[in-house]
Amino acid sequence: MSVNSQKFNGKPACAEKPVAFPAEMTCPHCGALVEIWNDEYEASCPLCRKTVYREESW
Numbered sequence: 001m002s003v004n005s006q007k008f009n010g011k012p013a014c015a016e017k018p019v020a021f022p023a024e025m026t027c028p029h030c031g032a033l034v035e036i037w038n039d040e041y042e043a044s045c046p047l048c049r050k051t052v053y054r055e056e057s058w
């Protein structure tokens, strides 16, 4: 079962300027680099598969 399922609505990628950008976090469990997008507050570590939460507040 795939964890990350991305949906595409068929819109051209350049039609709207996306404001989403990944923030790089360090996994507190294994120290791997985890990217958390700015419209999400948690992500799964690609290495240990544990949940990494964003630390910074918006």
Ligand SMILES: [Zn+2]
Pocket: 027, 028, 029, 030, 031, 032, 045, 046, 047, 048, 049, 050
């Ligand atoms: Zn990890």
